[in-house]
Amino acid sequence: MNTKRPHRPLTLRDVSEASGVSEMTVSRVLRNRGDVSAATREKVLTAARTLGYVPNKIAGGLASQRVNLVAVVIPSLSNMVFPDVLGGISAELDDTGLQPVVGVTNYSPPREDTVLYDMLSWRPSGVILAGLEHSKAARAMLDHAGLPVVEIMDIDGEPIDCAVGISHRRAGAEMAEEILNAGYRRIGFIGTHMPEDHRARKRLAGFEERLAEAGITLAAREYYQGNSSLLKGRELTERILTREPDLDFLYYSNDMIGSGGLLWCMEQGYDIPGKLGLAGFNGVELLDGLPMRLTTTDARRIDIGRRAARIVAGKEPPPEDGVIALAPTFLSGDTIRHR
Amino acid sequence: MNTKRPHRPLTLRDVSEASGVSEMTVSRVLRNRGDVSAATREKVLTAARTLGYVPNKIAGGLASQRVNLVAVVIPSLSNMVFPDVLGGISAELDDTGLQPVVGVTNYSPPREDTVLYDMLSWRPSGVILAGLEHSKAARAMLDHAGLPVVEIMDIDGEPIDCAVGISHRRAGAEMAEEILNAGYRRIGFIGTHMPEDHRARKRLAGFEERLAEAGITLAAREYYQGNSSLLKGRELTERILTREPDLDFLYYSNDMIGSGGLLWCMEQGYDIPGKLGLAGFNGVELLDGLPMRLTTTDARRIDIGRRAARIVAGKEPPPEDGVIALAPTFLSGDTIRHR
DNA sequence: CTGAAAGCGCTAACAT
DNA sequence: ATGTTAGCGCTTTCAG
Numbered sequence: 001m002n003t004k005r006p007h008r009p010l011t012l013r014d015v016s017e018a019s020g021v022s023e024m025t026v027s028r029v030l031r032n033r034g035d036v037s038a039a040t041r042e043k044v045l046t047a048a049r050t051l052g053y054v055p056n057k058i059a060g061g062l063a064s065q066r067v068n069l070v071a072v073v074i075p076s077l078s079n080m081v082f083p084d085v086l087g088g089i090s091a092e093l094d095d096t097g098l099q100p101v102v103g104v105t106n107y108s109p110p111r112e113d114t115v116l117y118d119m120l121s122w123r124p125s126g127v128i129l130a131g132l133e134h135s136k137a138a139r140a141m142l143d144h145a146g147l148p149v150v151e152i153m154d155i156d157g158e159p160i161d162c163a164v165g166i167s168h169r170r171a172g173a174e175m176a177e178e179i180l181n182a183g184y185r186r187i188g189f190i191g192t193h194m195p196e197d198h199r200a201r202k203r204l205a206g207f208e209e210r211l212a213e214a215g216i217t218l219a220a221r222e223y224y225q226g227n228s229s230l231l232k233g234r235e236l237t238e239r240i241l242t243r244e245p246d247l248d249f250l251y252y253s254n255d256m257i258g259s260g261g262l263l264w265c266m267e268q269g270y271d272i273p274g275k276l277g278l279a280g281f282n283g284v285e286l287l288d289g290l291p292m293r294l295t296t297t298d299a300r301r302i303d304i305g306r307r308a309a310r311i312v313a314g315k316e317p318p319p320e321d322g323v324i325a326l327a328p329t330f331l332s333g334d335t336i337r338h339r
Numbered sequence: 340m341n342t343k344r345p346h347r348p349l350t351l352r353d354v355s356e357a358s359g360v361s362e363m364t365v366s367r368v369l370r371n372r373g374d375v376s377a378a379t380r381e382k383v384l385t386a387a388r389t390l391g392y393v394p395n396k397i398a399g400g401l402a403s404q405r406v407n408l409v410a411v412v413i414p415s416l417s418n419m420v421f422p423d424v425l426g427g428i429s430a431e432l433d434d435t436g437l438q439p440v441v442g443v444t445n446y447s448p449p450r451e452d453t454v455l456y457d458m459l460s461w462r463p464s465g466v467i468l469a470g471l472e473h474s475k476a477a478r479a480m481l482d483h484a485g486l487p488v489v490e491i492m493d494i495d496g497e498p499i500d501c502a503v504g505i506s507h508r509r510a511g512a513e514m515a516e517e518i519l520n521a522g523y524r525r526i527g528f529i530g531t532h533m534p535e536d537h538r539a540r541k542r543l544a545g546f547e548e549r550l551a552e553a554g555i556t557l558a559a560r561e562y563y564q565g566n567s568s569l570l571k572g573r574e575l576t577e578r579i580l581t582r583e584p585d586l587d588f589l590y591y592s593n594d595m596i597g598s599g600g601l602l603w604c605m606e607q608g609y610d611i612p613g614k615l616g617l618a619g620f621n622g623v624e625l626l627d628g629l630p631m632r633l634t635t636t637d638a639r640r641i642d643i644g645r646r647a648a649r650i651v652a653g654k655e656p657p658p659e660d661g662v663i664a665l666a667p668t669f670l671s672g673d674t675i676r677h678r
Numbered sequence: 679c680t681g682a683a684a685g686c687g688c689t690a691a692c693a694t
Numbered sequence: 695a696t697g698t699t700a701g702c703g704c705t706t707t708c709a710g
Contacts, residue, residue: 009462009485011687022697027689035695052483057460058400059687062702067397077422086416090443099457101440104429118438121396123348144391146348230628260628267630289569289599291606350703361681366705374679398703401686681710686703693698 010053019047030055061123070312071119072100073129075107075197078227080256081282081301082130085152088305089128096313098125107196113137120145126312132157133198148318150308153299154199155325164307164324168199171297171328172206175251175279178295178330180211182337184249184277186219187211190236190261191253193223200253203281207251220244224257233260241265248276255280255287258294262335266291278335293333300326349392358386369394400462409651410458411439412468414446414536417566419595419623420640421469424491427644428467435652437464446535452476459484465651471496472537487657489647492638493538494664503646503663507538510636510667511545514590514618517634517669519550521676523588523616525558526550529575529600530592532562539592542620546590559583563596572599580604587615594619594626597633601674605630617674632672639665 015030016023021040028034029044036044047053061067072089074082089100101124103115112129116138119127126148132155134142142149142160149161156169179187189207191200208218222240224232233256241247252258258280262272270276272292280287283298307324310316332338351369355362360379367373368383375383386392400406411428413421428439440463442454451468455477458466465487471494473481481488481499488500495508518526528546530539547557561579563571572595580586591597597619601611609615611631619626622637646663649655671677 010483013687023687024689024698025696028696031689033689037695040696052479054456054459054480054484056401056462056687058397058406058462059702060689061397062395062401062704063687063689065689065702077416077425083416083422117393120393123395123397140391141393144349145393227624229624231624232628234628263628263630285566285568285570289571289573289602291602352703362703363681363705364679367680370705372705376679379680395703398686399705401688402703402705404686404705679710682708684705684707685701686705689700689702691699694696 009056010051011056012053014051015044015048015053018051019043021047065123067123067125068098069122069124070098070100070309071103071116071122071124071127071129073103073105073112073115073119073127075105075130077102077104080284080286081254081299084284084301085130085305088302089309092306092309092315093313096315098313100128100309107194109135109138109196113141116141126150128152128308128312130154131198132159132163133196134160148312150311150318152304152308154202155323156202159322162311162318162322162324164304164311164326166300166304166326166328167206168202168328169206169209171281171299172203172208173210174328174330175281175297176207176210176214178332178336179249179251179277179279180214180216182273182277184337185216186244186247187216187249187251188220188222188240188244188247189218189251189253190222190224190233190240190257192228193225203253219247228254228256230256230260230263233257233262234264235260237261237264250276250278252278252280255282255284255294255296258296259286259290262290262292262294273335273337277337279333283329283331287333292335293331295333295336296331298329298331300328348395349390350395351392353390354383354387354392357390358382404462406462406464407437408461408463409437409439409648410442410455410461410463410466410468412442412444412451412454412458412466414444414469416441416443419625420593420621420638423623423640424469424644427641428648431645431648431654432652435654437652439467439648446533448474448477448535452480455480465489467491467647467651469493470537471498471502472535473499487651489650489657491643491647493541494662495541498661501650501657501661501663503643503650503665505639505643505665505667506545507541507667508545508548510620510638511542511547512549513667513669514620514636515546515549515553517671517675518588518590518616518618519553519555521612521616523676524555525583525586526555526588526590527559527561527579527583527586528557528590528592529561529563529572529579529596531567532564542592558586567593567595569595569599569602572596572601573603574599576600576603589615589617591617591619594621594623594633594635597635598625598629601629601631601633612674612676616676618672622668622670626672631674632670634672634675635670637668637670639667 105112151163153165155165279295444451490502492504618634
């Protein structure tokens with residue numbers, strides 16, 4: 001493969017020689033820097049184009065000590081939630097000359113360390129990373145890197161530099177509040193068994209706290225391993241309702257399993273939201289097309305991406321106290337009683 | 340922000356001074372290259388760790404003329420299909436020291452050119468990009484780059500270097516075959532209106548060709564703009580069936596709108612697959628959790644990602660004729676009659 | 679096994 | 695408006 005295309009990568013010097021203009025001026029033209037006469041500009045551009053020159057950012061970055069990359073470190077891509085965050089980030093970065101580069105940790109702290117290390121070794125202009133919980137090593141790296149760090153999604157904790165997100169405790173508490181107000185009392189929880197999913201943990205903590213204030217404890221809980229899928233939602237819903245048939249509400253740790261549960265319950269003929277209420281978390285687009293609208297909380301994913309990107313890009317000053325708190329938004333849907 | 344953390348990024352020289360070992364030897368230790376005595380090795384490693392040194396790959400890449408990056412250029416992330424491809428790629432790249440870097444084109448050729456240009460300017464070790472249709476400029480860039488190029492997803496066309504994918508014409512034709520064999524005759528098609536989605540176009544072409552061989556033409560078609568979602572699937576299904584109530588099969592250009600259509604039809608009480616059959620394309624995980632299993636074609640996304648990565652990584656020689664053709668796999672599901 | 683010298687391709691800073 | 699010089703931080707190459 002590729003043996004018939006033995007082209008040596010072109011350099012500035014090649015363009016310089018082809019156009020009869022000094023390397024420095026060629027460089028200026030290619031970066032739109034400094035004043036260059038229209039005539040030489042044309043010569044250079046033509047030469048570059050006909051040769052098919054592509055600048056070498058490795059060399060450029062080393063010389064200028066600046067790299068137009070923003071490292072984005074997230075736990076997962078299959079989650080349906082991170083593409084939205086990324087969307088917000090790219091949209092906001094689009095006119096800044098900065099480029100997002102994505103690293104995925106799979107919710108593994110050692111993997112996060114590796115990914116961070118690798119990304120920092122490219123000397124990016126900034127870092128956006130999910131969550132507030134990081135290894136000592138990771139914090140050390142970020143401290144030494146001397147670049148803007150924005151932690152996203154979560155604000156319940158101490159940011160390294162600054163954080164943009166929602167309070168998951170609050171999201172959980174507010175959902176509990178709504179459920180209690182609607183009159184449900186025998187409440188079950190279905191969530192992933194991931195010690196490293198701190199946001200899910202905090203949501204549940206906030207949820208249970210609010211229940212406790214009303215003198216209520218979770219009547220049942222069910223955990224699963226691996227990816228969230230409709231199928232998992234079905235299976236766990238069946239399991240929890242078989243075990244505890246008199247539950248009147250199920251709180252799911254995300255919309256995907258919540259949707260699976262909703263579909264299963266509808267097939268079984270449960271009276272929703274009359275006898276059984278359901279709620280998820282995230283506010284994903286999928287919910288728009290289901291037979292009933294699952295009650296959920298909008299996690300403000302796109303806004304989070306945008307604000308984080310704005311800060312890294314310097315479009316917006318970092319917050320005084322280091323925290324931008326967005327409000328999780330309750331979406332009542334059809335699967336909770338309206339009073 | 341960040342004013343309290345003014346650390347200058349550390350260099351090899353810092354580690355060298357801290358450990359009393361020459362820069363060259365430090366470099367050897369940090370890269371596990373050449374023989375270094377266990378003693379000096381320890382000294383260096385300790386120094387590097389306590390300082391919190393992170394190597395500068397910009398400088399390293401410039402000096403060594405090698406960069407352990409693989410550029411991956413895909414049309415979309417929200418498509419639910421590309422995360423799978425990426426999964427295959429990362430899995431296979433994991434033990435090679437190569438890192439995928441993703442660029443997204445949004446199905447826009449000019450945008451593809453820009454993304455490619457930007458990625459090539461980092462001088463990656465290889466390029467994996469979706470599709471066989473590229474601008475003249477893009478082809479020129481790739482020719483001059485002098486690195487392995489693997490075009491993925493599609494094999495109906497002329498690869499620049501080599502291609503890994505399925506024949507979408509064949510996938511469409513095979514689905515047509517199954518539908519005809521099952522006895523359906525009044526067939527409608529619902530797809531996205533995207534001139535740049537060449538694979539969807541080829542699938543439909545293969546589909547219609549096979550129908551034509553049986554003397555049948557599409558009885559109706561409906562196109563939509565924008566993202567595929569359950570909701571769009573519902574709306575378009577309602578529209579096409581209102582317009583042409585006597586259709587007995589709907590072929591969707593992907594599983595997401597197919598699923599939306601399926602849910603809508605079930606709610607309306609259509610006799611599926613008796614009076615109305617449905618099929619999508621891709622074979623996404625979502626289908627596992629729906630009330631009925633949508634008939635579809637497995638597009639072999641993960642395999643495609645793996646094979647492409649293997650070639651770029653040099654784990655597998657590029658195919659003689661430049662093409663690795665995987666077989667699209669028919670998944671019969673519940674929404675087509677079994678004979 | 680370790681070190682010294684040269685230079686990767688580009689740009690900052692200073693000429694002119 | 696354009697050119698010259700030096701060097702970014704690392705690795706290659708060659709000597710010990």
